[in-house]
Amino acid sequence: xxxxxxxxxxxxxxxxxxxxxxxxxxxxxxxxxxxxxxxxxxxxxxxxxxxxxxxxxxxxxxxxxxxxxxxxxxxxxxxxxxxxxxxxxxxxxxxxxxxxxxxxxxxxxxxxxxxxxxxxxxxxxxxxxxxxxxxxxxxxxxxxxxxxxxxxxxxxxxxxxxxxxxxxxxxxxxxxxxxxxxxxxxxxxxxxxxxxxxxxxxxxxxxxxxxxxxxxxxxxxxxxxxxxxxxxxxxxxxxxxxxxxxxxxxxxxxxxxxxxxxxxxxxxxxxxxxxxxxxxxxxxxxxxxxxxxx
Numbered sequence: 001x002x003x004x005x006x007x008x009x010x011x012x013x014x015x016x017x018x019x020x021x022x023x024x025x026x027x028x029x030x031x032x033x034x035x036x037x038x039x040x041x042x043x044x045x046x047x048x049x050x051x052x053x054x055x056x057x058x059x060x061x062x063x064x065x066x067x068x069x070x071x072x073x074x075x076x077x078x079x080x081x082x083x084x085x086x087x088x089x090x091x092x093x094x095x096x097x098x099x100x101x102x103x104x105x106x107x108x109x110x111x112x113x114x115x116x117x118x119x120x121x122x123x124x125x126x127x128x129x130x131x132x133x134x135x136x137x138x139x140x141x142x143x144x145x146x147x148x149x150x151x152x153x154x155x156x157x158x159x160x161x162x163x164x165x166x167x168x169x170x171x172x173x174x175x176x177x178x179x180x181x182x183x184x185x186x187x188x189x190x191x192x193x194x195x196x197x198x199x200x201x202x203x204x205x206x207x208x209x210x211x212x213x214x215x216x217x218x219x220x221x222x223x224x225x226x227x228x229x230x231x232x233x234x235x236x237x238x239x240x241x242x243x244x245x246x247x248x249x250x251x252x253x254x255x256x257x258x259x260x261x262x263x264x265x266x267x268x269x270x271x272x273x274x275x276x277x278x279x280x281x282x283x284x285x286x287x288x289x290x291x292x293x294x
Contacts, residue, residue, distance in 0.1 A: 004096060013098075015253055019228035022088055043167045085105075164209060196222055250286060
């Protein structure tokens with residue numbers, strides 16, 4: 001086992017993509033059960049390419065970018081074995097010039113999730129954790145998960161939460177039972193208040209709760225917003241205003257690869273009113289500071 005240690009030369013990269021999904025492992029196992037994977041392809045009108053970890057590393061290396069890579073452990077909700085966060089960390093370790101591993105644990109596994117999170121941090125060197133409240137089926141504001149957040153805060157790692165609507169389950173009967181309200185960013189206000197040293201990323205433009213996300217980020221300075229999952233030309237205007245001014249130091253570039261590529265994101269951002277002077281922070285500097293790469 002090789003413990004991850006970053007070897008990223010910030011002077012040689014132009015961006016850090018903080019939101020990159022690993023959808024398939026080296027054994028061909030998918031992160032989603034077949035019905036959800038098929039529904040997602042139909043929803044997005046594409047049979048998405050799902051590269052493995054080494055292919056992701058090569059893709060970002062070719063673009064002079066680094067990438068935060070992760071999966072989502074929704075074992076309880078999906079009754080489907082997740083990809084291994086340990087293997088993702090191992091893969092990131094062999095590509096540590098461009099990859100940064102985040103782990104994922106299933107909060108509904110209680111004390112076992114806390115223990116596994118600690119092992120992923122201590123033994124494997126993950127730099128954060130990805131949560132998807134809608135897919136994992138948990139309200140992030142409930143005190144039941146506080147021991148997990150405490151462990152992440154104590155270790156100084158990042159918590160990244162999906163916010164807003166999701167294409168996962170869309171179009172299936174009852175949305176496959178997924179509850180969008182669990183991904184309202186206002187639920188993360190409680191987490192940020194109870195754990196003021198825990199750095200929290202609210203992923204995506206939080207449609208339809210963009211104002212809530214901006215409110216939380218304005219009030220709680222241990223929260224950040226990543227710009228993944230939507231083409232920049234569809235960003236809500238209030239998000240662009242915030243990114244240009246009072247939140248410019250806590251806005252992060254993310255693509256949502258492989259669903260949305262960094263190539264398209266960078267092309268489409270030219271059609272927005274994001275100011276050229278804030279882009280270096282969004283693309284690189286803010287993430288480097290958050291991830292302690294500086």
